[in-house]
Amino acid sequence: MLHIGCHLSSSKGFKAMGETALSIGADTFQFFTRNPRGSQAKPIDPQDAEALCKLLSEKHFAPIIAHAPYTLNPASADPKTREFARQTLADDLQRMEYVPGNLYNLHPGSHVGQGAEKGIGLIVETLNEILTPNLHTTVLLETMAGKGSEIGRTFDELKQILDGVKLNHLLGVCMDTCHIHDAGYSLVHLDDTLAEFDKQIGLPLLKAVHLNDSLNPQGAHKDRHACIGQGTIGLDTLAGVINHPALKHLPFCLETPNDLAGYEREIKLLRGLYKE
Template sequence: MLNIGCHLSISKGYEAMGKDALSIGANTFQFFTRNPRGGSAKEIDPKDAEALALLMEENNFAPILAHAPYTLNLCSAEPKTRQFGREMMTDDLRRMEQLPCKLYNFHPGSHTSQTVDVAIGQIIEALNSIITPEQTTIVLLETMAGKGSEVGRTFEELKQILDGVTLQDKMGVCLDTCHVYDAGYDIVNDLEGVLAHFDAIIGLERLYAIHLNDSMNPKGSGKDRHATIGEGTIGSETMKRIINHPKLTHLPFYLETPNELDGHAKEIKLLKELYQTTDCATVKVI
């Protein structure tokens, strides 16, 4: 089964996001936990959360994905920024327990004027102070393109973070196709090799989700510019191989392409056409 969604605005509420997803042929979605460029967040309305849970159950939704704001940086050289990030993530994970959403994705951060090793140590320290044994939400590190001083450009950097977290069962990875391609991983000509490398370094069992995005830039550019599916340097044929790959079809895929609802509907239609039905295929687009 092909499970597809799109990135939706939380401003209209949780049930409304579910209805918007259904209106374009989707059965999942991704959302920012709060203003992506700020720090404010509304308390969750229990009735809205219950309505979303019912809608998801009635329509056989795949897991939805919460995305942390871009302002969250656990490895900034500025202590106040790191503390701000800790407070946001702590609050996000508390709030996510009220929703039918058990995946929480965040960008590892930018080390600014520090070394990568120092930054990774700060990320590990923060995660160990935030994550609790009681939480049901899995925290996902996102693969990054390497723009500026981003941490998480290589699978090795992500593994270093994962290895340092005490509660291993609460951690995983979200692979972004645009990011890994821009970071230099050749998913166009050597998808098998990239997946084998990921498996050897991190382990495919720790891959919980995929952001399915085309790229405006060539491999290794480090630019992080998303493109609509089939209109970038990765291309629709590679997307077809990804969504039908036997080691990936069980995962949720989320599109984060530069589109509004009508544009996402067209991408969803295209991906459904590219999808070859298998017994365990699960794809989400945001």
């Protein structure tokens, strides 16, 4: 079965997101834990969170994905920026305990001129501070397109982070198809790309896929998402992604430039291309 969903607004609460996902044929979804460009987070309603957990179980959802705000940068040269990231991440992981057993996705950070090695060290330091043995959430490091000084543009950079974290059994990777395409990896030759991922990181650590087309050519390092089949990756190649034996069991999340009706069309299209 294809486990697929899209990014949904959390403004109406947890259970409402689950109900919206079901209404468009989804069995997973992604949401921001708080304002994606700011620091505000709504108080958790425990009864609403419990209602979502019940719905996820009854309707056999795949794991859902919470997304950290874009503003966080644990690799920053500014101690205040790093501390803001640390506090926000720690708070988010505590909030995720209301919906245990799911995923929390994080853009690793940008080294802002310090160099990748220094930035990776700072990310590792933050993760070692916020991860505790009692957490029931898997933290995902997202593959990045390599725009500016982004860390995570190569599988090796992600491996260095994973290797430096003490409780790295709490970590995994989310592969974004637009990002790895823009970073220079081939989705047409997917077997080769996944073989490299397996060599560097290990396929068991790949926990989710952001399924997006790209407006840019391979290796552009730009990160501009396109609707499925309307970009340079193309529908045939993305169909190969959802049907690859190493990936087809994972939760796929659309982050395409769409409204809800557009997501529903893409989910229906991709379900029609999935081979059981």
